[in-house]
Amino acid sequence: MPMPQTETPGRLQAELMSRGLRMTHQRRTILSVVETAQQHLDASQILKRARKLDPNIDRVTVYRTLGLLKRHGLVDELDLMHLQGEKHFYERRPQRDHIHMACLRCGKIAEFESALFDRLKGQIQRECEFRIVVTRLEIGGYCKHCRPSSAS
Amino acid sequence: MPMPQTETPGRLQAELMSRGLRMTHQRRTILSVVETAQQHLDASQILKRARKLDPNIDRVTVYRTLGLLKRHGLVDELDLMHLQGEKHFYERRPQRDHIHMACLRCGKIAEFESALFDRLKGQIQRECEFRIVVTRLEIGGYCKHCRPSSAS
């Protein structure tokens, strides 16, 4: 998951506050976990990390905060092709949508941005008269290290 | 969900048998439910319909059969943006991939095929050296009937 050094720390906090939401200690903690994550985390991983910073945080609060972030379009929810059970993973919504590719053999997740994807979204908005709010393009297959021609 | 009249009934059955799998009465029943579905069904809807044909079918068998169909690439699993809980929906894999658009207000699901999408997949296979097995592009937003400029 890209984690550019230029990313403003605390941006999620600022966004939520500007929307008039109360900034509690728990929310700040959970947001900082999400913001500083180097990989895609699921709810229980987020809880575990949040508890290192504030041991009293409840998992319900994690679910509620993730729901809040989703509703405000600040994080995206991913399945990552359900390679590891039915978990959902979360990432800050990037400035430009990207595609997630999950290797069915080694489990590695790759990301990819594409002008064709942007054009496809434009086509959908125009031709289907559909106002896009959120997109999720996940692809399962074999990465270059896992695709001998014999790949099953 | 498109259900062309030209679709061969029993095609899923034939596919599974040609792969050397045993064709049990339960599997035949579940496959016929999936094949004749006019909408996207979730596991419990599939169970309910299968039980109308064979009241003794167990939900475990439904899950197992869906897993089998997924592994063989004969059905695709969809979230439909989780508009109705955490269910998964299933559809026969179409000949050409399509995009699912879920209206966040009225819940309607639309489908869309696009040459740009096909090109995007080609780009990914080439530039990322990634052999695509399955794709899932889901879009949440507002359909033309639900997008007054005031849509929240």
Added chain:
DNA sequence: GTTGTAATTGCAACTAAGTATCAAAAACGT
């Protein structure tokens, strides 16, 4: 058709992910 074996099923118990309720606690405008 019968037989033998391996795959499949149904049952029951289980896990895992997420949600609802509600009293107690905390945020934050005044």
Added chain:
DNA sequence: ACGTTTTTGATACTTAGTTGCAATTACAAC
């Protein structure tokens, strides 16, 4: 500092899906 409103944590619950295993069934070989 006060008071209202929001948020939290605890508990209990729901829903989706899985596991283990004995009983049953498919189907290939005869």
